[in-house]
Amino acid sequence: MSIHSVRRSQNHLAWDKSIRPVVYAQSGDTIAFDCLDSSNGQITPASTASTLSSLVVAELDQVSGPVHIEGALPGDTLQVDVLEIETADWGWTGLIPGFGVLLDEFPTPALKIWELDKENGFAWFDREKGIKIPLRPFPGEMGVAPGKEGAFSTIPPYNTGGNLDTKYLHAGSTLYLPIEAEGALFSIGDGHAAQGDGGKCCALETPIHVKVRLTIRKDKAYTKTPHYTTTEAVSREDYYCTTGIDSDIKTAIRAAVRYMIDYLVAEHQLGRTEAYMLCGVAGDLKLHEVVDMPNYVVGMMIPKSIFTLA
Incomplete structure (x- = not known):
């Protein structure tokens, strides 16, 4: 099977079946994506909280792609095997006014820039207080184009995927997406180095390099929303x-x-x-x-x- 690459610059800001594919692939091919963080490069390691006030919201949550898979038809299912994920050596967490479950209680922007210790697999939240976060990277956005005409924001999730923000979709997991548009038109992005279930307000956002294998499935017509398989280590976490x-x-x-x-x-x-x-x-x-x-x-x-x- 072939291996294809998608560059950082090959991204888009809406799910839309009319967007021209950047890669044409065969079922079973592997695609390597180089993805900017969810701010679309607006936040850098030098950014401060004031940067959040000037964010161009219309440019957030871009996704890299789309990838056209030959033979993918409406009614089929796209199997997405997440093979590898590598984060950058930095990330950010922000409280953006107007966003989050307690948005009315936290109206002031706040930004934390993280250093990611990829060798040891963690990042310090507060070294003096002894609080560190294990790195468990995953792409927050994986989806295919909706069958309906028009452009649909990448910010919410849909039955065809999108901003799923599901931490269990890490390397080694498999996502199944219902195909509604010819060619499937798969895209990915929104790298996270860590996030709790539910999101609440924010994640540890980071650029990522990610490899996935895309396979057409003709035997899973019952897939009407995203399904996935994953393996979690059995632990006795307190x-x-x-x-x-x-x-x-x-x-x-x-x-x-x-x-x-x-x-x-x-x-x-x-x-x-x-x-x-x-x-x-x-x-x-x-x-x-x-x-x-x-x-x-x-x-x-x-x-x-x-x-x-x-």
């Missing part, structure tokens, strides 16, 4: 968990995150902005209970292992 309980799931989510911020401020001497960022890069949101109506129980879980001085 967590501290806060919960939100309410009949409105969004209210419960907000409460769970807010109470975790309160815990991090009280027990680990973080500022509220730092604590919110830490929730984004390391905390996992989980639906604990959805049966006993009218209330939902949402958990916000932080692994204790990131607190090396605790």
Whole structure:
């Protein structure tokens, strides 16, 4: 099978089946992508919080591609095997006004620039407080073109993929996407070095080099939304968990995150902005209970292992 390459400059800002492919591939080919970070290069290691106020939002969350796979037809499924991911040696986490589950409580922009220790597989969140984050890279965006006419923003996810922000789609995982447009027109981007389940506000954003193998599947017509297979190491990780309980799931989510911020401020001497960022890069949101109506129980879980001085 052939190996193709997609350069950083070969990207686009909408899912649209009319966009001309940058690569024409065969089923089973491997594609290597060189992807900018989700800011489309607007944030650099020299950036400060003031940079966030001047971000051109219309240029965020670009994806590299699209790749046309010969023989891919509407009704088929695209199998995406994630083979390799390499991050840059730096990354960023930002609180962008108007974005995040607690956007009304954090209106001031904040930016953290990270140094990524790729050799040892972690990045310091706060060296003095002994808080470090394991690097678990994945592409936040993987998708194919919708079958409908028109351009669709890359910021939300769709049934055809897009901004899935699912940390389990790391190297070794396989994503299945329903094909709606001839050629599939696959694109990828939004590299993350780390993120907790649910996102909350932010991730550890970084440029990535990523290799995937693209295969047409004619035997998975039942794939109507993104499906995936993944392998997670079995661990006995200890967590501290806060919960939100309410009949409105969004209210419960907000409460769970807010109470975790309160815990991090009280027990680990973080500022509220730092604590919110830490929730984004390391905390996992989980639906604990959805049966006993009218209330939902949402958990916000932080692994204790990131607190090396605790």
